Amino acid sequence: MSMKLPFFKNKSKETNEPEALENVPNHVAIIMDGNGRWAKKRGLPRIAGHKEGMDVVKEIVKAARNYNVKILTLYAFSTENWKRPKSEVEFLMKLPKEFLHIYLPELMENNVKINTIGNYDELPAHTKEAIDYAKEKTQDNDGLLLNFALNYGSRFEIIRAIRQIMTDMEGSDLSIDNLDEKIFSEYLYTKDLTDPDLLIRTSGEQRLSNFLLWQVAYSEFWFTDVLWPDFNKEIFKEALDDYQKRKRRYGGI
Ligand SMILES: CCc1cc(N2CCCCCC2)n2ncc(-c3ccc(F)cc3)c2n1
Numbered sequence: 001m002s003m004k005l006p007f008f009k010n011k012s013k014e015t016n017e018p019e020a021l022e023n024v025p026n027h028v029a030i031i032m033d034g035n036g037r038w039a040k041k042r043g044l045p046r047i048a049g050h051k052e053g054m055d056v057v058k059e060i061v062k063a064a065r066n067y068n069v070k071i072l073t074l075y076a077f078s079t080e081n082w083k084r085p086k087s088e089v090e091f092l093m094k095l096p097k098e099f100l101h102i103y104l105p106e107l108m109e110n111n112v113k114i115n116t117i118g119n120y121d122e123l124p125a126h127t128k129e130a131i132d133y134a135k136e137k138t139q140d141n142d143g144l145l146l147n148f149a150l151n152y153g154s155r156f157e158i159i160r161a162i163r164q165i166m167t168d169m170e171g172s173d174l175s176i177d178n179l180d181e182k183i184f185s186e187y188l189y190t191k192d193l194t195d196p197d198l199l200i201r202t203s204g205e206q207r208l209s210n211f212l213l214w215q216v217a218y219s220e221f222w223f224t225d226v227l228w229p230d231f232n233k234e235i236f237k238e239a240l241d242d243y244q245k246r247k248r249r250y251g252g253i
Contacts, residue, residue: 019066023244025197027071028064029219031211032057034203034227041227047091052229054095058103061146063233065110067240071145071193075211079119079153093123096148097130104134111143117189118152147193154213161187190215198243200236202228220246 035049042048057074064072077092084092100114107114114134123131131150164187168174174183185191196212196219204225208216222239224231 019068021067021240021244024068024240025220025243026069027073027194027196028069028198028200028239029073029075029196029212029216030060031075031199031201031205031209032228032231033201033205033209035229037203038227038229046088049227049229050088050092050095054099056229056231057099058106059233060231060236061103061107061112061144062110063236065112065144066233067237069144069240071147071196073117073147073149073193073196073212075149075152075209077118077150077152078210079151079156080210082151093127096127096134096150100130100134104137107134107146108137108141111141113138113141113143113145115145115147116150117147118150119156120150122151145193149211152189152211154208154210157189158214185214188214195219198222198239200224200239202226202231 032053035053036046037049038052039046039049061072076095081092082089114131116131116135120128131148161184165174165179165184169176190212195215195217198221199208199212199216199219200222201207202224204223206221206223220243222242224235224239226235
């Protein structure tokens with residue numbers, strides 16, 4: 001009986017093996033803007049844009065894993081967003097639970113670790129409950145770090161760091177003389193993360209909107225007019241390709 005040799009398909013297409021790309025940004029941060037505009041263009045309520053935007057998050061998490069990005073930070077809710085209509089804020093605060101209910105099993109399967117930065121304690125209890133469960137379930141994962149910026153504001157983060165430094169100076173060997181950038185960074189929400197190598201912002205706006213102001217000092221910025229709900233893995237790859245082409249400078253020549 002002749003042995004039927006296994007037909008070797010192009011394995012890379014079928015497995016979850018990351019696609020080998022040169023000079024991939026280790027940390028990508030994204031301002032996911034344009035959800036309300038996307039809905040308005042279609043005569044839909046704003047919350048329809050947020051819902052659509054949530055599904056794009058899952059696609060971009062998969063793409064980031066595929067290209068071997070190590071940290072993906074997503075600006076999901078800013079300290080300014082509390083000023084939005086109460087009904088919209090209530091809807092937004094339910095999205096983490098909905099996202100995790102749908103995608104946590106797949107995130108677990110793909111070794112993704114969930115993290116958050118921002119003034120977490122001020123979030124509603126039901127929001128924190130869902131996220132705490134996901135953090136606990138994924139705490140030992142060492143694949144992509146999926147980092148949601150929630151109730152995050154960079155100026156608040158900087159003042160919070162200065163306040164803590166002033167308190168610590170009273171009772172420790174921390175002094176004005178030895179305070180430097182490294183010590184200051186250790187007081188930020190992002191103390192355990194490397195700075196973003198690439199910052200992406202959708203919807204055509206070219207401003208930081210109080211996002212990671214200290215951390216993006218040496219980041220490459222990439223802007224697109226595409227609204228977040230229309231963002232996809234192909235456009236994400238375009239940003240990574242552009243990043244690869246740029247000569248990285250850190251203030252030097
Ligand atoms: C709390 C505000 C908010 C808004 C939001 N949007 C709305 C704004 C931008 C577009 C994406 C969809 N998403 N999408 C996922 C999450 C999420 C957060 C934490 C977590 F552990 C799991 C998922 C999310 N959170």
